[in-house]
Amino acid sequence: MQSQQELQEMQLAFAAAIRDPDLDTHFPNVSPEQLAVYRELFWDNLKALLDSACPVARDVLGQDTWNMLLGRFWKEHPASTPEYTRMPFEFADWIAGQNLEDGGLPLWLAELIRWEVAELGAMFAPESKDAPPTGSDISATHIAPSLQLHAFAWPVHRIGKNWQPSSPETTCLACYRTAELDIAFMELTPLGTALLELLLAEPEAGLAGATRQLADAMGTDATALETSMAPFIDDLYERGVLGNTHRKGGMEHSPAIDTSENP
Amino acid sequence: MARASAVALPDVSSPGDGLTRPLRYSYNLPLVPRAPRELPVTPASNTTVPHSIGLGLRRSLVEEWRDLEQQGYGNQPRPEFIEVTPENWMGLGGKFRRNLAYFTERYPVYAHGLSLSIGGPTELDMAFVDRLKTFLDDCGVIEFSEHLSYCTDHGHLYDLMPIPFTEAAVQRVCERILRVQDRLKRQIALENVSFYAMPAPEMTEAEFICAVLERADCKLLLDINNVWVNSVNHGYDPKAFIEAMPGARVAYQHIAGHLQISDRQIIDTHGTDVSDPVWDLLAHAQATLGPRPTVLERDGNFPPLSSLLGELAEMGHILNGTARGTPGDAPAEITV
Numbered sequence A: 001m002q003s004q005q006e007l008q009e010m011q012l013a014f015a016a017a018i019r020d021p022d023l024d025t026h027f028p029n030v031s032p033e034q035l036a037v038y039r040e041l042f043w044d045n046l047k048a049l050l051d052s053a054c055p056v057a058r059d060v061l062g063q064d065t066w067n068m069l070l071g072r073f074w075k076e077h078p079a080s081t082p083e084y085t086r087m088p089f090e091f092a093d094w095i096a097g098q099n100l101e102d103g104g105l106p107l108w109l110a111e112l113i114r115w116e117v118a119e120l121g122a123m124f125a126p127e128s129k130d131a132p133p134t135g136s137d138i139s140a141t142h143i144a145p146s147l148q149l150h151a152f153a154w155p156v157h158r159i160g161k162n163w164q165p166s167s168p169e170t171t172c173l174a175c176y177r178t179a180e181l182d183i184a185f186m187e188l189t190p191l192g193t194a195l196l197e198l199l200l201a202e203p204e205a206g207l208a209g210a211t212r213q214l215a216d217a218m219g220t221d222a223t224a225l226e227t228s229m230a231p232f233i234d235d236l237y238e239r240g241v242l243g244n245t246h247r248k249g250g251m252e253h254s255p256a257i258d259t260s261e262n263p
Numbered sequence B: 001m002a003r004a005s006a007v008a009l010p011d012v013s014s015p016g017d018g019l020t021r022p023l024r025y026s027y028n029l030p031l032v033p034r035a036p037r038e039l040p041v042t043p044a045s046n047t048t049v050p051h052s053i054g055l056g057l058r059r060s061l062v063e064e065w066r067d068l069e070q071q072g073y074g075n076q077p078r079p080e081f082i083e084v085t086p087e088n089w090m091g092l093g094g095k096f097r098r099n100l101a102y103f104t105e106r107y108p109v110y111a112h113g114l115s116l117s118i119g120g121p122t123e124l125d126m127a128f129v130d131r132l133k134t135f136l137d138d139c140g141v142i143e144f145s146e147h148l149s150y151c152t153d154h155g156h157l158y159d160l161m162p163i164p165f166t167e168a169a170v171q172r173v174c175e176r177i178l179r180v181q182d183r184l185k186r187q188i189a190l191e192n193v194s195f196y197a198m199p200a201p202e203m204t205e206a207e208f209i210c211a212v213l214e215r216a217d218c219k220l221l222l223d224i225n226n227v228w229v230n231s232v233n234h235g236y237d238p239k240a241f242i243e244a245m246p247g248a249r250v251a252y253q254h255i256a257g258h259l260q261i262s263d264r265q266i267i268d269t270h271g272t273d274v275s276d277p278v279w280d281l282l283a284h285a286q287a288t289l290g291p292r293p294t295v296l297e298r299d300g301n302f303p304p305l306s307s308l309l310g311e312l313a314e315m316g317h318i319l320n321g322t323a324r325g326t327p328g329d330a331p332a333e334i335t336v
């Protein structure tokens, strides 16, 4: 009779054989064809998810390189999330930890994949537990919990099969859920991104606090900075990325530009 | 191993059924949804099951399904309950949350988990079990089921691997089921899964399942399609398999379509219409075990919803013992 340890070893070996088709493992009562069925089912399942989560990366790399990359991820990375649809985030984290240069992969690949899964992040984000601040608390600023804000070294939003960057170019991108629950994309200035990052890090300090902190860091006058940032801030309120009851939308100029294409 | 002896368990579970159920643990189990719901009126039938025909809620189906809820079902049946996969909805906001709420407000909810890995070789993720409990409680879930299989090694593989049919595995799985039931404060149902390989078995599939159900005192989600798939792939009699199942433990059933590769090989895809042998087997289960709530699972290659409702009508005929139509009786899609 099988012991507990033998059971555990057999189960781990079976999973390892599924993860790595090059492993020449044999199990009593299991034919190579039967094992191949499992390998194929599991691989198709993984591929269906990551293909649909990262269509641009797949396209640009081409089928072979893309499959090689997924195969390595599948073999090397024990995914910790029980939610299948969250697995692309683990893939993005994993690729961010890889040495792309040594692997002969484009240096912008990790950032491209991060940007591709950011859309999922905006779609999935749970609603905020706290309602937007009300009453006289004008300093408090509510930030849309769906906001995905990224400062990239590469212009990842322009990458496609027909164009890839040859040199880095600081690129600040964001996506978020609209009131209609659709996903919208923005390109931001580095300054706007820095302000939002400060606000995200310390929401209690409010917009005024974040502006002051940013002005200090830049060695500029806070009032002047506030004035120059006003159109940007108004646009964020308009879009619902920022909210509180004392601000109304409907501002004139918008420096935050919609990117024309989804990642 | 002999067929498990009959156990005194009520054979239906629904809002309003008994609150006392003989279980081996001592706390009060929440056997009804936290907020009992009005059940939709079932068409006249002689079944004792309060809801019999269910449809698996899928992200790809919600938009079309919402439209039908608003426009009405015409001469097609409205599903009587839904089955949701917690892992596909839990903790999500936006459209996912809105769509889930839309359906859980309108239907009795059964839940069918994916990632518990009840037969897994590494430690159970009890933090995940806690999150599951919150989801089940929030949605007022009537029955929670999982797969009698495993899907993890040191990480998740997101698909089902076969638990070896051995005594060691029975012991290990039962110990884990008891811990999960204890934490969820409810009895769970385990599903017979389709499998394509079985390393070093010491007993048959039916013996393994009966032993687990009996010793963990849990329920069975009987997947009729999986019985058919396994009977073809592993050469056994599917009717005898169903007869060997402990009827009193069958909480509910699944049917689905599969992909026939050859006379002796079927892949369980949930991507086609339900096949004739599976309808026949459902009728056999109905005759053997009595009517049970039954869910149509469709996970890919989605046809128009009306085609799935046609299958639900067929399912209703079988479960209610009324004249059987053919699945093709559903209003045909007009093609130009």
Ligand SMILES: [Fe+2]
Pocket (backbone or CB within 6 Å): B191, B223, B254, B297
């Ligand atoms: Fe099933």
